[in-house]
Amino acid sequence: MRIVSCKDYAEMSRVAGNLMAAEIIKNPSCVLGLATGSTPIGAYEHLVELYKSGDISFKDVKTYNLDEYRGLAHDHDQSYHYFMNENLFKHVDIDMKNTHVPDGSNPDAEAACAEYDKMVEEAGGVALQLLGIGNNGHIGFNEPGSVFVGPTHCVDLTESTIVANSRLFERIEDVPRQAYTMGIKTIMSAKRVVIVANGEAKAEAVKAMIEGPIDPMCQASILQLHPDVVVVCDEAALSLCSSVK
Numbered sequence: 001m002r003i004v005s006c007k008d009y010a011e012m013s014r015v016a017g018n019l020m021a022a023e024i025i026k027n028p029s030c031v032l033g034l035a036t037g038s039t040p041i042g043a044y045e046h047l048v049e050l051y052k053s054g055d056i057s058f059k060d061v062k063t064y065n066l067d068e069y070r071g072l073a074h075d076h077d078q079s080y081h082y083f084m085n086e087n088l089f090k091h092v093d094i095d096m097k098n099t100h101v102p103d104g105s106n107p108d109a110e111a112a113c114a115e116y117d118k119m120v121e122e123a124g125g126v127a128l129q130l131l132g133i134g135n136n137g138h139i140g141f142n143e144p145g146s147v148f149v150g151p152t153h154c155v156d157l158t159e160s161t162i163v164a165n166s167r168l169f170e171r172i173e174d175v176p177r178q179a180y181t182m183g184i185k186t187i188m189s190a191k192r193v194v195i196v197a198n199g200e201a202k203a204e205a206v207k208a209m210i211e212g213p214i215d216p217m218c219q220a221s222i223l224q225l226h227p228d229v230v231v232v233c234d235e236a237a238l239s240l241c242s243s244v245k
């Protein structure tokens with residue numbers, strides 16, 4: 001794992017956005033794996049700036065998002081379809097046909113998940129996967145548990161994730177209890193992984209990811225086995241890591 005310690009959120013966002021931009025410059029028709037949540041918003045803003053200044057184009061880029069709540073329509077303002085449109089897609093020249101998010105509106109979980117894996121595979125896999133990390137160490141919505149699950153699958157969200165994500169909903173009862181998420185196999189198959197985290201609330205999870213044992217109770221710890229992971233964090237998120245100066 002390569003650890004990049006940034007002084008604040010702005011620097012973290014610039015570094016992560018630049019790594020993604022570099023991938024697009026290297027291969028203008030690359031396949032990017034994308035994340036939602038609060039953490040990557042700054043990186044998306046940086047990518048939009050780079051697009052507006054003419055440094056990059058998304059014309060031929062393909063994207064596959066990590067996850068989506070089960071049961072939300074694509075235009076629901078808390079759906080990850082909506083999030084991606086608002087935070088990235090509608091600001092750049094991406095062809096919406098090249099953007100993909102698991103279909104949370106399909107109640108047939110098995111079909112929706114199998115179809116998603118097939119699409120990622122047919123696209124040739126992910127070149128660069130952007131990840132955030134949950135307070136409980138989840139990546140995508142792969143929640144702490146007794147195993148690492150390979151394929152895209154339907155998960156029951158843990159109480160800690162429901163509580164963490166309720167900040168974006170009017171009432172905690174409105175947070176969906178299930179989601180479709182890329183599994184660990186697709187994430188680990190990406191050629192490069194960039195994981196972002198900021199703030200003290202993520203410090204325990206970041207320590208477990210970098211310095212803990214490889215343990216499905218911290219799903220992000222599996223990334224220790226990936227050959228090309230860049231961990232981009234602010235100082236607060238790295239504050240409990242004794243191995244990071």
Ligand code: F6R
Nearest residue numbers: 035036037038039132133134140
């Ligand atoms: C989002 C996702 C989640 C988030 C994680 C952190 O697509 O897969 O794993 O990255 O929950 O969320 P934030 O950034 O809101 O703290």
